[in-house]
Amino acid sequence: MHAQSVNFPVANLNNVRYASAFPGATAGVKIANCIADLPASGGVCDARGLEGAQTIAADPFAGMALPAAPTLGSTAGGSLPQTQYFVEITYVGGPKGETGPSIETVETVPANQLLTVSCPNAPAASGATGCNVYAASVWGSESKQNASTVALSGTWTEPASGLVSGAARPTGKQGTLRLGAGQYNTSATINPPSGWNIECVYGGKAFGIPVDPEAGTTLFWTGAGNLPVIKIFNAHHVSIRGCTIDGNLTAGSTGILMDSTNAPPGHNIVIQDFNLYRLAVGVQVGTASLPDSAGYEVDKWQLFNGSIDSNMAGSEGIVINGANKAQDSKIQAVTLADVDTDIDLTGGGSYLDIEDCSFGSPVSSGHTDAINTIGAVT
Structure with a gap:
């Protein structure tokens, strides 16, 4: 399956840039150049005009992560x-x-x-x-x-005379990345920074209307094991909409990972209209390697209208790892099938709302947990 072919006549129009008009042998390089060309105020990188099989071998958002505290x-x-x-x-x-x-x-x-x-x-x-x-x-x-x-x-x-009155601090480049229908062979983790939206072509059911899954955008993982396909780290006001992620049955693979240190905490994250296939973990919030304390929270996120279908032994659909990783958050209208543990809250996710979810049979015998809630307050 090839990426959607749409021809655009110009490289940019006001704050919109078309990835097809930028140099690069792969989709990832074209998208990176497209994002780089956006004005400091941000805008839209429209990657729907790419032809043929596509590859993302490097994070197109590289260079946009916020600095550590000085x-x-x-x-x-x-x-x-x-x-x-x-x-x-x-x-x-x-x-x-x-x-x-x-x-x-x-x-x-x-x-x-x-x-x-x-x-x-x-x-x-x-x-x-x-x-x-x-x-x-x-x-x-x-x-x-x-x-x-x-x-x-x-x-x-500081000068001996004290601080000067200079330019106001920037907000950082923010915007929207639009991916066309087709398969993007992805071997590098994608790290959207604060204020960015990734809009895919949804291959699933939107408001009960069936859509051909083959018509959607698929990030097909071809990278190493034990890595996430998308990582939302130290970022806020991020949305991922309409994307399908195929983990290719890769050991230790994670579809979407959310976490933060206090630089800054993660919040206001929306993942909507998604399909996550053949992954060891569909969505994970929080990791054991980072503190579970105030300032390191990932709060006010929402998973809405999606499906997670692993077909991998020992798989987990949604994992909450930390009491400060799910406050004021919601999982709604998510279908989990062929997953050994559908929702794992043993890490202590607190004040999390779970609504209208469906649970299928596990992959491996002996697994009966649809929602494992030891240590959690929901």
Whole structure:
């Protein structure tokens, strides 16, 4: 099955870009170039015009992840009074422009000392070359402080005269990626950042109307085991709509993974009209390697109108791993079939609403848990 063929005459129109008009031997490269060309204010990357079998071998959102929180300190100098500073940083120099800001950090600097801000190193895949520093003495009003880019692992020092009034901090490029109908052979995890929507062509039942599954968008996993196909990490206001994910019976595969540290917490995530096939885990929220505490939560998410059909021994449909990973969240109208444990709440998901779900037979004998709720408050 090939990706949908739609021809567009121009590469861009206002804040819309068409991936078919950008260079690249694969869909993933074309999409990455399409996203990179969007204005700083964001827009739409329309990838429906791609012809033939498609491949996504690298994350098209690489370079857009938010920076880690900077390390703050002080050094002797100046004659300023004791001051409390609020600081955020962004990465710059990557192929997709300046990122959104890091989580806000706070430092109280004693009198006769100057604020210092260290730029954390960036993952090589980001392409970032340095940081911009945004600071203020009033919460939420940070402005740009550095005249030139602060090198990775370098340090910016406040002028002796104090902070300057610079440009307001950016929100980061936000927008929508539209994928056409067809199979996208995917071997790299896709990491949508905050403020992004991935819109696929839905191959399933929308409001009870049958749709040919072959007409939908399928992310067909061809990568290594023990990896998610889509990972929503330290991101908020993200939606995934209409997508089919085929895990190709890969050991340890996960369709969609959601988690966060406190940079920032994850919230307001919608996964709707989805089909998840042949995966070890359909959807997982929270991982054992990260703290389960305030600030690390993934809250206010919704799974709506989907199906999870694994056909793998030991498989789990939906896994909640942490008491802070499901508050004010909902699973609604999801059908789970050929899954050994349909919904696993033993990790402690709290205040989660489950409605109108259907449960089929397990793959392996001896598995009888539709909803395993030990330790959970639902």
